Amino acid sequence: MDRRDFLRAVGLTAGVSGAAAFLVACNANEQPGSGGQSVAVSAGGTLYILTDQTSQHLDPAKSQNLAITTIGLIHRKLTAWKTSADGPATVVPDLATDTGRASADGKTWTFTLKDGQKLADGTPITSAEIKYGIERSFDAAFSGGLGYHKTLLEGGSSYTGPFKGGDLASIETPDPKTIVFHLARPYGDWPWIVSMPAFAPVPKGKGTDASYDSTPVCSGPYQVAAYTKGVSIRLTRNPNWDAKSDPARSGLPDSVVIQLGQETGVVAQRLLAGSGNDATAFGSSFVNPAQLAQVRSNPAAKTQLVTSKSGALAYLALNTKRGPLANPKVRQAFQYAVDKTAYQIASAGSADLAGPIATTLITEGIAGREVFDLYPAPPNGDVAKARQLLAEAGFPNGLDNLDFPVSTANNDADKAQALQAALQRAGIRTKLRPLDDDAWTAVVTGNEGSYDLTLGSWQPDFPSANANIEPLFGTSEIGNGGYNESRYSVPEVDALIAQAQGTVDPAAAGKLWARADRRILQDSPVVPLIYTRNSFLHGSKVGDFAIGEFPAYPNYLQIGLAK
Missing domain, CATH: 3.40.190.10 (Periplasmic binding protein-like II)
Incomplete structure (x- = not known):
């Protein structure tokens, strides 16, 4: 799942909106993955979903x-x-x-x-x-x-x-x-x-x-009763849905109304006020940092906040086909030169809001994931080690003028500036190249590969390490719209991907994917930064609003309402 992972998750593929900028979470004293209030739910009522998008x-x-x-x-x-x-x-x-x-x-x-x-x-x-x-x-x-x-x-x-x-x-x-x-x-x-x-x-x-x-x-619990473009979608019960045969959906609400074109900031205010139908509503957009601070200071409001334990992998991609970055030892220096704490702060104002530091390519909540760290360093980096590796690679004076395209969507520019400052400590000097999101996408997924490094974010489309590894590191995913932004191509890794994909037993496949994770990171085509957390608000009468280990979004299919 590419950097538009949020839009994909909620069924939207329009251009990135302000909602996609808010990769944030509650603080460590709250309970990631669950809400702060237990609401007894029952069948009936109308569930409202508030989104800033105008179509689905x-x-x-x-x-x-x-x-x-x-x-x-x-x-x-x-x-x-x-x-x-x-x-x-x-x-x-x-x-x-x-x-x-x-x-x-x-x-x-x-x-x-x-x-x-x-x-x-x-x-x-x-x-x-x-x-x-x-x-x-x-x-x-x-x-x-x-x-x-x-x-x-x-x-x-x-x-x-x-x-x-x-x-x-x-x-x-x-x-x-x-x-x-x-x-x-x-x-x-x-x-x-x-x-x-x-x-x-x-x-x-x-x-x-x-x-x-x-x-x-439709075949699910609901059918489309009305769809008014830009306004709302109303779902009512499908009389032919067989609840007994369905292990994934509770189908508790009598109806679901998706309100389109809602302003993100206003949605949060409405949910916290909780008047009228907003008590049985939730926002499909991430809570923005300023409003999250308000929620954290209000004990009553905190019961309406649900936060993921972790989420999409945020990473720094290094173009393995460009100049000094073709040298694995140079790329390994980046693992020590980055300041992951500074990246967290640039992302969401603090480390606990942004999400935990990442050291692997396979995201948390994926079966078979193994925890390891090939490049142990303090959260703010190890500048001396980075300089040592650069010198051993033949660059005692560091690197100059590395091209660093960055999207102006989200707050990627702030994140890139934080990384730029950290890299400069180790003698790695970069030149930021701000681009609108479409232009950035064309550069990093196009066939030319005319850049040195860039920022990426990825949450898999399905709960398998397969969806972590192949899209970002398979040779077939270089250019032509693929998201192998590091242009990483190693026959041994491609063979390992094919072997893992062809393994039917999930446990055996998981071991192969974990092996691929380690093998790829030995070459350091990307620097894992953090696993981004997501926070969502719901109305006071919404229950069973929970985020599992994967994916970092509430499970719409299990939500119910209090009477």
Whole structure:
């Protein structure tokens, strides 16, 4: 998940707004991952979601939602996520009876559907509806959603969708309850892939025009009753939703109203005032630092604040193809030259607000993650060690004029200035190049690679180290819109990624990913900085509003209301 990870999570892919700037958290005396107040919830009532965005994609083919947020309220998939504050997220059966059965070579996956499932319009959910929904996502007119399956399915790279390309042969439906996927290569994380939006059922013949984005046929607890662009989306109960078969959704509220185009600062004020419907509402945007300070000083308000234990990995990417940065020892010097405490303060005003210091590439809350630190140093760095490594690499006088493009979105400029000052202590002199966010993205994901270092932030699209490692360090992710910002390409690592991806047993795969984490950091293509924390506010009558170990967002599917 790229630096727009927040927008993806809540189902929005428009340009970065002010909401995305607020990567903050409560202080260490509060309880990350949980709210300060226990609210007894029951069925009924209307839940309000307040967002500053003016639109959301409800077409599963177009959605980049995480499984536990908006899209999960209206669409079920073959599998779903179970989140917990006490451990990593796990994959569970949703429309399927299990999380999939793999062939011996890991290339064929078979799922059996549960009995008696229906869409909101009464259409029985069979393997045909799942297959058609997936095939739709390949059509250019309905693109934009998470697309891992498009290259993993055999023949997917050249498939153009059901309207032009007919059936995709690598998805077989031998009977109404069975669906079989033939992959181009072994892939142990396929059970996570089928939890993504594109695997929601769509009745054949539906979704042939753009209106499906606001009027989809739903399979989750709710269906779309009204969608007024820029104003609101109203969800009401899906009478055909089978609660007994759904392990991921409580479906407690009678209805859900998403209020669009709300000003972020006003949202926080409304939630703290708690009048009228705002008592049963929550904000989908991070709480900004100034308002967070107000919340912390108000004991009553603190009960409405929920904070993640950690979150996206923030890092400094070093272009391994550029000049002195091609030398691993030079890159290792950066590990000691950075001041992570200064970065924390620049991010959110203090270390406890920003999030814990990072030393690994795999984020907290991901199964198989191992904790280690290849470059132990004080939080503010070890300048002498950095200078020593630079001298050993042949640069006793340091480095000059390193190009440091930085986005003007968020507060990245402040963070970059803090790093610039820290690097200069070790004789590493950089030249900041402020760019608007689109221009910055074009530079760091383009094919030229015309920069030396840059800031990045990443939270995986699904709860596997696979989604940490390959997007940032696989050779295939260099340029062409990929987020391998360090331009890191090592055949041994690519082979290790392929081996880990092809390992079906999660425990065995986890060991391989942890090995990849260490191996990559030996080359120091990036400097892990912090795991950013996120804070959210909810109304006083909102309960079961919790953030698990992963991802760093509340689980919309479990929220209920007090009577």
